[in-house]
Amino acid sequence: xxxxxxxxxxxxxxxxxxxxxxxxxxxxxxxxxxxxxxxxxxxxxxxxxxxxxxxxxxxxxxxxxxxxxxxxxxxxxxxxxxxxxxxxxxxxxxxxxxxxxxxxxxxxxxxxxxxxxxxxxx
Amino acid sequence: xxxxxxxxxxxxxxxxxxxxxxxxxxxxxxxxxxxxxxxxxxxxxxxxxxxxxxxxxxxxxxxxxxxxxxxxxxxxxxxxxxxxxxxxxxxxxxxxxxxxxxxxxxxxxxxxxxxxxxxxxx
DNA sequence: TCCTTGTCTTGATGATTTTCGAATCAGCTA
DNA sequence: TAGCTGATTCGAAAATCATCAAGACAAGGA
Numbered sequence: 001x002x003x004x005x006x007x008x009x010x011x012x013x014x015x016x017x018x019x020x021x022x023x024x025x026x027x028x029x030x031x032x033x034x035x036x037x038x039x040x041x042x043x044x045x046x047x048x049x050x051x052x053x054x055x056x057x058x059x060x061x062x063x064x065x066x067x068x069x070x071x072x073x074x075x076x077x078x079x080x081x082x083x084x085x086x087x088x089x090x091x092x093x094x095x096x097x098x099x100x101x102x103x104x105x106x107x108x109x110x111x112x113x114x115x116x117x118x119x120x121x122x
Numbered sequence: 123x124x125x126x127x128x129x130x131x132x133x134x135x136x137x138x139x140x141x142x143x144x145x146x147x148x149x150x151x152x153x154x155x156x157x158x159x160x161x162x163x164x165x166x167x168x169x170x171x172x173x174x175x176x177x178x179x180x181x182x183x184x185x186x187x188x189x190x191x192x193x194x195x196x197x198x199x200x201x202x203x204x205x206x207x208x209x210x211x212x213x214x215x216x217x218x219x220x221x222x223x224x225x226x227x228x229x230x231x232x233x234x235x236x237x238x239x240x241x242x243x244x
Numbered sequence: 245t246c247c248t249t250g251t252c253t254t255g256a257t258g259a260t261t262t263t264c265g266a267a268t269c270a271g272c273t274a
Numbered sequence: 275t276a277g278c279t280g281a282t283t284c285g286a287a288a289a290t291c292a293t294c295a296a297g298a299c300a301a302g303g304a
Contacts, residue, residue: 019171020224029164029171036167040159041262042151049141049151057242061281075263077282082261096271096280102142104241114233119226120179163292183251197293199252218250218301246304253298261290268283274276 014087014106018115035110038086043069044079051089051100058101061091136209136228140237157232160208165191166201173211173222180223183213 014031016024024032039045046069051059061080065073080100083089088107091100136153138146146154161167168191173181183202187195202222205211210229213222 019167020174020229022171023175024168024171026164026168029167033162033164033167036158037162040155040162042148042155043262045141045151045155045158046146046148049144049146052142052238052241053145065281071262072264073281074265074283078262081282093270093281098281102238102241104238104243107142107236107241108238111233111236111238114229114236116174116224116226116229116233119174119224119229121226165292187251193292194294195251196253196295200292203252215251215300220251248303249301251298251300254296256295257293259290259292261288263288264286266284268281270279270281272278272280274278 014109016109016113018118019113020116020118032110032113035086035088035106038082038088039110041079041082043071043076044083047076047079048083048088048102052102052107054101058099061098061100136231138231138235140240141235142238142240154232154235157208157210157228160204160210161232163201163204165193165198166205169198169201170205170210170224174224174229176223180221183220183222 014028014035016022016028016032039048047064050064061076064080065076069076080089080091084091084100086106088103089100090103091098093099136150136157138144138150138154161170169186172186183198186202187198191198202211202213206213206222208228210225211222212225213220215221
């Protein structure tokens with residue numbers, strides 16, 4: 001009961017041209033900071049990387065909780081929730097297992113925001 | 123006494139191909155997460171945006187502390203320090219005033235990391 | 245030399261975050 | 275139905291963070 005809700009909920013209407021081109025207003029900054037904050041933890045960054053680089057386009061939580069990450073299951077679950085609520089990933093249960101996949105539109109948005117084309121020394 | 127030190131110190135050797143192409147290892151994730159974490163606060167994001175979008179390529183702290191941001195001077199100074207230590211901006215004093223400017227190489231690196239070219243639904 | 249202005253650091257406080265173990269929920273299979 | 279496995283939520287402890295007031299530092303001018 002969460003997939004679409006999350007994808008649209010956290011991310012819809014977030015926008016904006018590159019920060020180098022135009023100053024960000026407070027309202028949009030809050031939404032965008034929420035996404036960047038989700039990336040601001042090493043474990044979450046690695047989780048996201050595993051999810052986005054999964055060859056099948058998605059990955060089972062069971063593949064994330066087995067070794068590799070040196071934290072407990074609940075902690076991984078917590079971090080996945082943060083990423084999900086930030087709108088960077090989406091997940092759904094299929095039978096016994098839960099699968100997560102990236103939300104490319106929002107990742108793309110963050111990348112675009114950091115575009116430095118307008119800056120010197122390019 | 124800090125400019126070069128900061129630019130090189132926080133950022134040197136951080137690297138990596140897009141997270142969608144290859145899973146991030148723990149060592150690099152820590153460095154990169156530090157930068158993303160610096161972006162994970164609305165005030166810092168707006169400060170960075172003001173700095174990177176400044177037409178002169180740099181901006182005086184005095185232009186950041188006068189209204190617009192609804193926090194005290196020391197708080198702005200603190201956030202600038204976080205951005206500086208993350209390697210996203212650099213600053214130096216010239217006479218009475220202190221000027222900050224972006225570090226494009228590191229901003230570019232974060233953008234590259236979020237590149238989603240390898241993802242579907244492009 | 246002293247005063248003024250601009251910026252940063254210190255120290256303290258309240259809020260948030262990370263993490264775990266325990267408990268709970270969801271779906272499968274016998 | 276009962277029992278099993280995978281994943282999440284709950285509750286609590288420790289660490290980290292954002293913020294401000296007060297003080298310190300730097301540069302320029304009387």
